[in-house]
Amino acid sequence: MQQSVWRLQKYPTGIPTDKDIVLHQEPIPDLKEHEIKIKTLYISMDPANRLWIRREGSYIPPFPLGSIMPAITIGEVVESRHPRYQVGQKVQGIFGWQEYIIQHAGPLNEQLPLDNGGIVMIPEPEQGCDLIDNFGLFGVHGMTAYFGITDVGKAQAGDTVLVSAAAGAIGSLVVQIAKNMGCRVIGIAGGPKKCSRVVKEFGADACIDYKHEDIHFRLQELAPQGVNVYFDNVGGEILEAAIDNMARYGRIAFCGAISQYNGTTPASPKNYMQILYRELEVNGFLAFRYAEKMPEAVKVMKQWQSEGRLHMNIECHEGIENLLNVFTKLFISENQGKLVVKI
Template structure:
């Protein structure tokens, strides 16, 4: 039988095991132009929480009693398409099923010479591209400016802080544990860190940003962002990437930002990486080149086993992961 993970109930607050169920289905057969793949690694990401709601958004909601889906790395085990062969390692959006069928043209073959295959779900995938376009296109960092990054030790944030240092900026990272702030300071060598769970964020930001804030890359929203707005410099830029602090809080409200934006003439732009789809090759080339030159490093938190996917997903909302959260489902047939 073929294990699948279904959304069985829509959460009103934080998702738990009552909302997700592991069921058994049949292994599908590929038709012409399709391939049968087995999961190797699954990416769990905060945006998936929004897809659990039956509301209009930039991406369709998950259907009830159907498999959830997301970015994954898989191995082709049977091919009915000329473009892919048995044993090829591919990446794409795949259902949370041990084995699934996909159109071959919806998958991308991974080049293992560029790094570990998991990088296609991280620094050389959606998180890395999100960091690149959000910072470079919206943030437009200039040498000597101050960048503040919330969720700085996560998959996107940890890439943003490094790109900010490459751009010659002063970088301040906000994270939720001493382990994470130590990683940011000692491994990624950013200028200042703030542990929002043990420090007063407003006071810490004023100390860490004596000359104000020029670029804010926001992965979190909530109280942390409320503390950032008063420190925005003239013509500051805000890349609004995420708002994980509000995802599980119905009707979340906070201080108003408008007066701060007016006083600073700041630009705030919400975005998703799909907005830049026609420029993916640009971002991919920059990130892969930076990796090869040793300018970027990347951390992964990897859980083991198909059954651990739900807990890995739930852990995103309590900050358990350092860097990219992945779940390893299978080993490739060949190393």
């Protein structure tokens, strides 16, 4: 039995190419005691994946050369030599770009969630939900958006909230959550098509097209009293424009900086001093910090979903051979929603 596997050949400089991440055919090993075999169903394409393969490291050390290209995936157990897992069970984990995963599922009597090979069991989806919601609405994207705008950004009803990459997986959720909380929401996205969706589909009060409009001018026009919360997904010049338009005591929820992930020396905002001048709060955060509070957040998000006030737009592609092409869409702003590849 052979399978397709993408491996990290060298650390990319710039947008990854097929010289950096290479498709191999490899044999699938036989199962050993306490191992399970997972058939990959969906692979999530996320900007953070690019951070994980930076030679310089990021919030984790870089994956070693030769590793399977890391990504969050959802799969189904197709063979099991571990009593905790039955064939047909759906699972999730950071398993990467491959068709089948052979994973040691930990000792038999182990209760700790992190000592089970990183395997997270997924319940069969409820009515109106989808398997993909496990890494969308109710997974890391949803939790990042929810806690980023509530706990980190401390948004209050009436606040002016600015969100970059507002048509993206996390940004589009931030727009909806902030609206549900009673905020005034301004999105930033690339091109008229995305901007139109940010307003009409996700409900923002306005959206700035950074490819065709002057962000500074538009921000002054749209937020003359200043921005209270900026949810930053992009970094770079858009971050600088946001800082220059923050209200006194404004909060910046620093979630990502996709404009900087492909560079070797990520840029810092030139107007860092404004953090002092305007008494801003800049908070870098990862959703994992809020693990204990997640069940409560999922409850709120499910309620909003059932009321038609929250949804995630999925752009689903197919075929393991297309992974790299789909992944690069993230960095040229070509995707029109959360990118997923069905295997």
